[in-house]
Amino acid sequence: MGEAAPVVGPKESTWEKAAVNVQVLDDPHVKKREQDQLRFLHRVPKAALASILSSWLYFGYSFKCLLDAQAAGLSGTPLTAAWLSYALQLGTAIPVGTPHLLALSAMGKAKRQPLLRLEGHVTPSVDIFITYCGEEMDVLLDTVRATAAIDYPHDSFRIIVLDDSVSGEVEREIGKLRAQHKRMYYSTRGVKPKTHTKAANLNHGLKYVSGLPGGSSDLVAVLDVDMIPSPHWLRALVPHLLLDPKVALANPPQRQYNIPDGDPLGQVMDLLFDVMEPFKNATNSAWCCGTGFVARRDALDGIGGIPEESISEDILTSFFLKAAGWEIVYVYEDLQWGLVPSTITAYLKQAKRMCAGIVSTAAALRNPQARTMTREEKYGSVFPAFAMALSVYINMAAMVLLPFLLLSGAPLVAYSSSAQLRAISTLFLVKFLAISSYNYLATEAANFHLSILGLSMAWIIPYHFITLVRFALSIITDGGVPLFTPSGLIVGVGSTKTIASRIKMALWDHGFIIHVTIIASLLGGIAASFRAALQSGNTQSIWAELFSRAGWPPIFLICFEYFLSCCTPLSYSINPPKAMARSALMDRDPQTLLAYPNQQAKDPAPSVSGHIQTRKTTSGKRDDVNLPPFPSLSYTYHVKLPMS
Numbered sequence: 001m002g003e004a005a006p007v008v009g010p011k012e013s014t015w016e017k018a019a020v021n022v023q024v025l026d027d028p029h030v031k032k033r034e035q036d037q038l039r040f041l042h043r044v045p046k047a048a049l050a051s052i053l054s055s056w057l058y059f060g061y062s063f064k065c066l067l068d069a070q071a072a073g074l075s076g077t078p079l080t081a082a083w084l085s086y087a088l089q090l091g092t093a094i095p096v097g098t099p100h101l102l103a104l105s106a107m108g109k110a111k112r113q114p115l116l117r118l119e120g121h122v123t124p125s126v127d128i129f130i131t132y133c134g135e136e137m138d139v140l141l142d143t144v145r146a147t148a149a150i151d152y153p154h155d156s157f158r159i160i161v162l163d164d165s166v167s168g169e170v171e172r173e174i175g176k177l178r179a180q181h182k183r184m185y186y187s188t189r190g191v192k193p194k195t196h197t198k199a200a201n202l203n204h205g206l207k208y209v210s211g212l213p214g215g216s217s218d219l220v221a222v223l224d225v226d227m228i229p230s231p232h233w234l235r236a237l238v239p240h241l242l243l244d245p246k247v248a249l250a251n252p253p254q255r256q257y258n259i260p261d262g263d264p265l266g267q268v269m270d271l272l273f274d275v276m277e278p279f280k281n282a283t284n285s286a287w288c289c290g291t292g293f294v295a296r297r298d299a300l301d302g303i304g305g306i307p308e309e310s311i312s313e314d315i316l317t318s319f320f321l322k323a324a325g326w327e328i329v330y331v332y333e334d335l336q337w338g339l340v341p342s343t344i345t346a347y348l349k350q351a352k353r354m355c356a357g358i359v360s361t362a363a364a365l366r367n368p369q370a371r372t373m374t375r376e377e378k379y380g381s382v383f384p385a386f387a388m389a390l391s392v393y394i395n396m397a398a399m400v401l402l403p404f405l406l407l408s409g410a411p412l413v414a415y416s417s418s419a420q421l422r423a424i425s426t427l428f429l430v431k432f433l434a435i436s437s438y439n440y441l442a443t444e445a446a447n448f449h450l451s452i453l454g455l456s457m458a459w460i461i462p463y464h465f466i467t468l469v470r471f472a473l474s475i476i477t478d479g480g481v482p483l484f485t486p487s488g489l490i491v492g493v494g495s496t497k498t499i500a501s502r503i504k505m506a507l508w509d510h511g512f513i514i515h516v517t518i519i520a521s522l523l524g525g526i527a528a529s530f531r532a533a534l535q536s537g538n539t540q541s542i543w544a545e546l547f548s549r550a551g552w553p554p555i556f557l558i559c560f561e562y563f564l565s566c567c568t569p570l571s572y573s574i575n576p577p578k579a580m581a582r583s584a585l586m587d588r589d590p591q592t593l594l595a596y597p598n599q600q601a602k603d604p605a606p607s608v609s610g611h612i613q614t615r616k617t618t619s620g621k622r623d624d625v626n627l628p629p630f631p632s633l634s635y636t637y638h639v640k641l642p643m644s
Helices: 027-071 076-105 135-150 167-180 200-211 232-245 270-282 296-302 313-323 344-366 368-372 375-407 418-444 456-478 499-509 515-533 539-548 554-574
Strands: 017-021 021-024 118-121 126-132 157-163 186-189 221-225 247-251 294-296 327-331 334-339 585-586 594-595 636-637
Touching: 017 157, 021 232, 027 076, 027 270, 027 418, 076 270, 076 375, 076 554, 118 232, 126 135, 126 200, 126 247, 126 375, 126 585, 135 157, 135 167, 157 167, 157 200, 167 186, 186 539, 200 296, 200 313, 221 232, 221 296, 232 247, 247 296, 247 313, 270 327, 270 375, 270 418, 294 296, 294 456, 313 327, 313 375, 344 375, 344 456, 375 456, 375 515, 418 554, 456 515, 456 554, 499 515, 499 539, 515 539, 515 554
Parallel strands: 126 157, 126 221, 157 186, 247 327
Antiparallel strands: 017 636, 021 118, 221 294, 247 294, 585 594
């Protein structure tokens, strides 16, 4: 991106002054929601601490038992199997423990974040970018219409559709809508890109609006093509930037309205937006979530625009804003609703793109703006890439090695006495209960469930592994990142009618033969391990022999979760959930064609419900958190007057 531009920090804003009115929402529903959120931030870090301490005790004592058994004469295959079993348990626990550490870092830092509304007609000006790259036309038009209908002074915002598909049809349709909404624009870079380079598209938009009458606006807002904003979207986010001059960006969670019943592929992102992001917000480490956000234009200009080194431009933007001294706020309110891929082919493409995007954030250090980052910030910029790669490599190794470990028929736990075995078993039970408590408390507010070991999405690991290999090769060969087409353009298993054709496509085109192989090898390994126990000749303690092999709870749980996870894509391919037409998920005005997701689409089933509108609360006696009074907000802020 050339030479590093001078970094513009929070104190260098040149906005004009105008009086604006910001109100705090304080109705009973909102207060209850705030109590639930504060209770969540108080309780879960304590459960995370218990989980981490119990894990340390278990692994520490298991390590001691291994050394004791080795000193007592254990050697050969049994010793190797015991060490490998220990390594597999520890390895699979490390990636899963990352959210626990995040929760622990928020201990004692719970703070009230009120829901705000910008009132009146004096508002900052906003350029709203809607990025498009060949998705379905009706999806784009629904987003554009909903954006044009937001509750915000019409002379204070512009809509710019940024078309990376260079589509004459899109230009014509936007031209028709412009007849009703004069402040709507269409722009394209003019050359159809080979990949969905959203960052470059947004940077083009930043340059484009600078040449419009009145120049660029105070703020920039971004919506993905499928994200339908709520009418009060801007009025809910903009106050967070006005309230604190150090805040460069405010963003809400991403919600989806076409999740199939039961969410068999785990596409709902409540774990990220209902658990992890609130903790990051409490520790002032929130990230930009990619869509639905509102940012200060001068803050983006100060970091040289949107970083283009990674297809996860949202994460890099967060790094560089923080390095420049800005803050990011996560606003825990449902303000946008979008789509998940409707086929397993599209979902796999999205998952691989996200994996490559996270790993490619390590390229942040190549950006000239990285010169302004401290050593800690540079470490932080590569941590997501490191954590993703570590998780993929560990789980891939575990999937490959675990069947061989079971096939060896050797005991999977080492101890020098029956007392040690009882102690190890007890410590594992304590660890199991602590992790179960954490999972319950961390997910009950969002009304979804985590598996005990967090391996329910392990079926996607082989694809992530292949992505990382290709990513490494692309860096070696041409210094770039893998190219990906938008997931909305891909047709997959869901459109194939017969079971035979779906199975064929799943096994060979999607590579699910890998999962069949993993399932078969796990079952074969478990059978071989039990057979070795029965043939051990120790008839007096046959149950102990079974218990110490495939029946050893830590290993059995890993096998069980890998097995269930690998069954997921197979069952989905054989019997995919019935996909509802998007029109059935929307409430549409026949006159204006304005459409919003209906309530049933927002909360299709208990397993994926639990957003703000239907959030569960803790059953039984509640230790209500007292909400301190929040000052009434009606100040003079640095903003531009509405554009003429």
